[in-house]
Amino acid sequence: MRTPKVFIARDRIQDAVCRLAEEIRRDYRDTAPLLLSTLKGSFMFLADLVRVLDLPVEIAFVRLSSYGSGTVSSGQIEVVQALREDISGREVLVIEDIIDSGRTAGFLLPYLIARAPVSVRVCTLLDKPQRRQVHVTIDYRGFTIPDVFVVGYGLDWNEQYRHLPDICVLEP
Ligand code: IMP
Numbered sequence: 001m002r003t004p005k006v007f008i009a010r011d012r013i014q015d016a017v018c019r020l021a022e023e024i025r026r027d028y029r030d031t032a033p034l035l036l037s038t039l040k041g042s043f044m045f046l047a048d049l050v051r052v053l054d055l056p057v058e059i060a061f062v063r064l065s066s067y068g069s070g071t072v073s074s075g076q077i078e079v080v081q082a083l084r085e086d087i088s089g090r091e092v093l094v095i096e097d098i099i100d101s102g103r104t105a106g107f108l109l110p111y112l113i114a115r116a117p118v119s120v121r122v123c124t125l126l127d128k129p130q131r132r133q134v135h136v137t138i139d140y141r142g143f144t145i146p147d148v149f150v151v152g153y154g155l156d157w158n159e160q161y162r163h164l165p166d167i168c169v170l171e172p
């Protein structure tokens, strides 16, 4: 195990979650959106967000995989667990942990749009724009971060560190 060093502390994460919830609540005031969480990384963010959102949301999951293991994207997106819910006629809000190259979101958005939702918006806790390969329109953004590999608060390195309550970087 490498030593995790706090990069974004839990209280700053909660402040961002509350701010995002306010923005989302304002935009979806009279609707019951479907929150679509991309597994596994966004599970903790989703859990915190829905508890402060105060909207009658429904929740769905999809699991995509782009990183085999380690920190370098394979570039190939694989649907590990497909969407089972019917999203036609729904307002879909994608809940992402991090958008890095943009390949995952770039794959997911057409996959969703093909299923005839009314709208699809994207909420990501973290945005790492320096490594973007595929343009993604981000509607709600928690933090913009530099090109560092982060773990914790749902994010992993080789399936480790997801449980950490802060977003951390790994000390060598
Ligand atoms: P993208 O397809 O390159 O945008 O990457 C999206 C996925 O890569 C995320 O959902 C994460 O699973 C993973 N990822 C990208 N950057 C990081 C990081 O810094 N830490 C942990 N996982 C990351």
Ligand code: MG
Residues within 6 Å of the ligand: 040, 041, 067, 155, 156
């Ligand atoms: Mg991951």
